[in-house]
Amino acid sequence: xxxxxxxxxxxxxxxxxxDVLPTIEIDSLTNYxxxxxxxxxxxxxxxxxxxGVERGRISSQSIKYAVRQAKYDKDTWxxxxxxxxxxxxxxxxxxxxxxxxxEHAKALTLRLLSSKKDHAFKVTMNDAESVAEAILxxxxxxxxxxxxxxxxxDGKKAKDSKVDTVLKALEAESKxxxxxxxxxxxxxxxxxxxxxxxxxxxxxxHAFTTHEYNxxxxxxxxxxxLKAFGFGDQAADENxxxxxxxxxxxxxxxxxxxxxxxxxxxxxxxxxxxxxxxDKEALKRRLDSMAKDISEFIKLYxxxxxxxxxxxxxxxxxxxxxxxxxxxxxxxxxxxNAFAKPVVSxxxxxxxxxxxxxxxxxxxxxVFFDNDYAKQYWLSDHHYTAPKGAQDDKNLKSVxxxxxxxxxxxxx
Numbered sequence: 001x002x003x004x005x006x007x008x009x010x011x012x013x014x015x016x017x018x019d020v021l022p023t024i025e026i027d028s029l030t031n032y033x034x035x036x037x038x039x040x041x042x043x044x045x046x047x048x049x050x051x052g053v054e055r056g057r058i059s060s061q062s063i064k065y066a067v068r069q070a071k072y073d074k075d076t077w078x079x080x081x082x083x084x085x086x087x088x089x090x091x092x093x094x095x096x097x098x099x100x101x102x103e104h105a106k107a108l109t110l111r112l113l114s115s116k117k118d119h120a121f122k123v124t125m126n127d128a129e130s131v132a133e134a135i136l137x138x139x140x141x142x143x144x145x146x147x148x149x150x151x152x153x154d155g156k157k158a159k160d161s162k163v164d165t166v167l168k169a170l171e172a173e174s175k176x177x178x179x180x181x182x183x184x185x186x187x188x189x190x191x192x193x194x195x196x197x198x199x200x201x202x203x204x205x206h207a208f209t210t211h212e213y214n215x216x217x218x219x220x221x222x223x224x225x226l227k228a229f230g231f232g233d234q235a236a237d238e239n240x241x242x243x244x245x246x247x248x249x250x251x252x253x254x255x256x257x258x259x260x261x262x263x264x265x266x267x268x269x270x271x272x273x274x275x276x277x278x279d280k281e282a283l284k285r286r287l288d289s290m291a292k293d294i295s296e297f298i299k300l301y302x303x304x305x306x307x308x309x310x311x312x313x314x315x316x317x318x319x320x321x322x323x324x325x326x327x328x329x330x331x332x333x334x335x336x337n338a339f340a341k342p343v344v345s346x347x348x349x350x351x352x353x354x355x356x357x358x359x360x361x362x363x364x365x366x367v368f369f370d371n372d373y374a375k376q377y378w379l380s381d382h383h384y385t386a387p388k389g390a391q392d393d394k395n396l397k398s399v400x401x402x403x404x405x406x407x408x409x410x411x412x
Contacts, residue, residue: 076182089132104145184270201267209254259334338362356384
């Protein structure tokens with residue numbers, strides 16, 4: 001448990017939390033049917049060489065995107081339209097602002113970002129409101145913003161200009177700006193001085209098939225229905241009937257292994273960034289939602305499929321095997337090398353069963369890492385044999401409830 005009486009700053013919080021806040025690690029096997037969940041720039045299913053054999057692959061970025069989009073109470077967006085978010089915030093703060101003021105404020109926002117118009121940033125409403133407030137404080141709301149006030153006009157922020165004043169104010173303010181739960185979880189890389197970069201609490205591997213890649217090409221046509229049913233002048237023209245187009249699309253199917261870990265320490269530090277460490281009750285309130293946030297992430301991570309081409313493929317199988325383990329300060333360790341030698345179906349047991357068996361045997365045979373976890377859970381849809389020491393009699397809901405209680409107790 002954290003002794004909050006001894007917490008006075010970030011360093012003392014780390015000293016108190018390092019022996020109680022766990023890292024949670026997740027290994028999973030998911031067997032997708034015919035689908036195209038992740039494509040390269042040429043439209044083909046992504047692949048990777050592993051163990052000397054080509055495998056199907058799903059990038060961690062596409063999985064993170066699916067998880068982020070499944071979160072209904074979104075508070076963070078990756079967008080090129082931050083200037084419009086600032087404009088909306090300005091209108092809410094002062095509905096009487098002129099259109100000229102708003103348009104100049106949007107241009108000014110891009111300049112503060114040191115950004116071109118089509119450059120995307122991960123931003124929150126807190127970010128937009130901070131920029132809007134800084135603009136209102138430095139540029140008279142009753143007058144249009146004059147470009148002459150921006151500085152030297154050559155695309156650089158002139159020293160001692162109003163832009164420079166606003167920039168310095170936002171740089172200082174950003175250090176105390178609270179992170180959203182999504183930024184705390186996934187992090188943010190920013191090239192702008194007014195948006196702070198944040199290291200995320202989640203580390204996620206690319207998923208790859210436990211067996212050799214075995215894709216296919218699906219050829220399909222789009223029928224011109226007016227021609228096919230003889231509409232108007234087309235009725236007498238036999239040659240006009242048929243396809244309006246013929247296309248090919250890559251297909252992939254297979255059992256994918258994936259690894260992910262979540263550091264509750266990093267998540268807590270990200271959530272407490274910018275807070276007064278002398279206000280213990282505020283710190284505790286800020287961390288009240290941490291257990292629920294992490295539980296929600298794990299649930300979405302395991303049950304959400306990548307979204308690409310799902311309207312025409314609809315592959316939403318859910319995981320076949322999940323191994324969850326939690327410990328304080330473990331050496332993060334994935335079991336991907338269980339599949340360095342590709343799994344091959346023997347005709348009696350399917351590739352999922354053989355992959356689950358391979359994973360269990362590899363975990364039990366690990367001689368480099370002590371199996372010293374505070375919590376271990378094994379979930380499988382066909383009751384595949386669990387690794388030694390793992391509970392295998394729970395469902396996902398009860399596992400998440402256990403983990404929430406474990407994190408709550410660590411924070412109390």
